[in-house]
Amino acid sequence: xxxNVDRLTKQYRxxxxxxxxSFSFHEGIYGLLGANGAGKTTFMRMLCGILTPTHGxxxxxxxxxxxxxxxxxxxxxxxxxxxxxxxxxxxxxxxxAALKGLGRRGGxxxxxxxxxxxxxxxxxxxxxxxxxxGMKQRLGIAQALLNDPKILVLDEPTAGLDPKERVxxxxxxxxxxxxxIVILSTHIVSDIDKIADTILMMRDGQMIFTGSRAEVPEDLxxxxxxxxxx
Amino acid sequence: xLKNIGILFGFEWKKIMLRKSTWITFTALAVFLLFMDAAAxxxxxxxxxxxxxxxxxxxxxxxxxxxxxxxxxxxxTLLGEMKAEYQKAADSGQEDLYLHEGFRQYKTVYQAIRQFxxxxxxxxxxxxxxxxxxxxxxxxxxLYEEFGLTDREMSFWQKKDDKIEKPFVYQYALxxxxxxxxxxxxxxxxxxxxxxxxxxxxxxxEEHVRRTDQLVLCSRFGRKEVYFARMAAGCGVSVCVTxxxxxxxxxxxxxxxxADGFSAMAALYIPYWPDTVTMGLxxxxxxxxxxxxxxxxxVFAMLLSExxxxxxxxxxxxxxxxxxxRLIPIPMNMRFLSxxxxxxxxxxxxxxxxDLRLVFGSLTTWQFAPILYLSAAVVFLLIGxxxxxxxxxxxx
Numbered sequence: 001x002x003x004n005v006d007r008l009t010k011q012y013r014x015x016x017x018x019x020x021x022s023f024s025f026h027e028g029i030y031g032l033l034g035a036n037g038a039g040k041t042t043f044m045r046m047l048c049g050i051l052t053p054t055h056g057x058x059x060x061x062x063x064x065x066x067x068x069x070x071x072x073x074x075x076x077x078x079x080x081x082x083x084x085x086x087x088x089x090x091x092x093x094x095x096x097a098a099l100k101g102l103g104r105r106g107g108x109x110x111x112x113x114x115x116x117x118x119x120x121x122x123x124x125x126x127x128x129x130x131x132x133x134g135m136k137q138r139l140g141i142a143q144a145l146l147n148d149p150k151i152l153v154l155d156e157p158t159a160g161l162d163p164k165e166r167v168x169x170x171x172x173x174x175x176x177x178x179x180x181i182v183i184l185s186t187h188i189v190s191d192i193d194k195i196a197d198t199i200l201m202m203r204d205g206q207m208i209f210t211g212s213r214a215e216v217p218e219d220l221x222x223x224x225x226x227x228x229x230x
Numbered sequence: 231x232l233k234n235i236g237i238l239f240g241f242e243w244k245k246i247m248l249r250k251s252t253w254i255t256f257t258a259l260a261v262f263l264l265f266m267d268a269a270a271x272x273x274x275x276x277x278x279x280x281x282x283x284x285x286x287x288x289x290x291x292x293x294x295x296x297x298x299x300x301x302x303x304x305x306x307t308l309l310g311e312m313k314a315e316y317q318k319a320a321d322s323g324q325e326d327l328y329l330h331e332g333f334r335q336y337k338t339v340y341q342a343i344r345q346f347x348x349x350x351x352x353x354x355x356x357x358x359x360x361x362x363x364x365x366x367x368x369x370x371x372x373l374y375e376e377f378g379l380t381d382r383e384m385s386f387w388q389k390k391d392d393k394i395e396k397p398f399v400y401q402y403a404l405x406x407x408x409x410x411x412x413x414x415x416x417x418x419x420x421x422x423x424x425x426x427x428x429x430x431x432x433x434x435x436e437e438h439v440r441r442t443d444q445l446v447l448c449s450r451f452g453r454k455e456v457y458f459a460r461m462a463a464g465c466g467v468s469v470c471v472t473x474x475x476x477x478x479x480x481x482x483x484x485x486x487x488x489a490d491g492f493s494a495m496a497a498l499y500i501p502y503w504p505d506t507v508t509m510g511l512x513x514x515x516x517x518x519x520x521x522x523x524x525x526x527x528x529v530f531a532m533l534l535s536e537x538x539x540x541x542x543x544x545x546x547x548x549x550x551x552x553x554x555x556r557l558i559p560i561p562m563n564m565r566f567l568s569x570x571x572x573x574x575x576x577x578x579x580x581x582x583x584x585d586l587r588l589v590f591g592s593l594t595t596w597q598f599a600p601i602l603y604l605s606a607a608v609v610f611l612l613i614g615x616x617x618x619x620x621x622x623x624x625x626x
Contacts, residue, residue: 042624050447050448051622051623068451074449078445082444083440084442086248091241094241098234098237099445099446099449099451099452099456101234101450101451143445147450
């Protein structure tokens, strides 16, 4: 399983948001760190095929990012994730399951399972507009997992989660990382400190550091601050 | 693919139905339409400051009188009876000739044949069977000139007119007449367009505004399949709403004027359209066009919604176009422009459908409008698909 990013570039009129990033992702958890405006979200959007690169390519086992087959194995939780306020949590997951091609029965089974997993089973039939921020975030996580994705892209996934939920979320991601490529972007270092196998750091659209967790010589937070200060 | 579109269609439909604005807009428009259609039923006629009869009583009386005369030939015999009663009414010195009970019996027939002259210079006392149909011919020829028809077009219509059997058979058909020639399809079209502007024109823009687009676009069926499902749901809801609005108009008009006259010859009530069709067939065609117009309007509104990514913007453009279409008259001598302008749904269902100018030398408005609307819908659909699939989530 290989997600290959080759000289990926996104250039806007007078700004290079992502600058010639090349990297190969394999099964495991990748923690993407970077300050606001570093280009993390742009990079992730290109990995998800919702933003076309100016140059470069994204391929998963030889399948181009623009192909339906690529999207079939993708799970994505955007930073600013939207929802349908009049849908219930249950409706929303069934709709997302239909979009992911799970079929009616498969979708219902998976939606039920995930709603329990993210502790929304008891409010599944309530409208999303009545949910708290944390509940919506958990629903977003659930939708990203619906199709048992081979590539899971999570942009600031822990925003709005309370400490207990964060721990549960980390456990869940750890499980996912065994068989999938999980790319998790955040600027909260503690979110990835314990679970990331590989640390990626971005600044001004460039990947300034890539290395396994073991390669990070000291405590991650201090290393992160030092890298960004330099 | 169809199965997936089918499943997604259900969800897209649900999204529209769960919105309060859908129900509020529909209810408001249906009630408004109901009052507009039923307005003729309410009110009272006054004579010398005293209430003489209510509109409801007058309509009922005319309906009964009209039904009694149904099936009679519009020939010298009937015209003679009418003339005699007309003369008596005129001699009685009453200002309103319909107050004379004898002439009142022929009111619906008189109103129908007055239209043979285009409602001008019609003197019943000098009319006989031959002159009645000559008057109609003269009116048609006047229209040929007004429309600037070519010789070929005139000959086309003349041949059609020759096939209409004369003398005409009178049949009471006021309910159907209101629907096919007096805004019976125009008002539902107007209301449906408002509905589409408010409730359907937001389907694509709302996804961008709510930021659900990124979840949808990166999912397996989030491009082609969801696009077609959403378009189908938008069109489906628009068609259903149009049917319901049309049903309001039909039911109200039939309740007031009666559901008689489906087999009446259209030439009797629509003398400016020389064709052998019946009123029933014309009604079916009219509502067929109404439904097609709602499909093309819905697809156009959804395309705009994807282009503008703003609900208010889409709504404003659709409503502005609606008003412009009605307010800007294009002179008949600018044939191509005025003819195309006439094919805008709101114009076509007003009176444009009876435009005698042909397209490609042989297609009448009834034949060309469905082709045009379906082609336009397909073109809008394909442009929209291209834009939707190429959409880039950026800059938030």
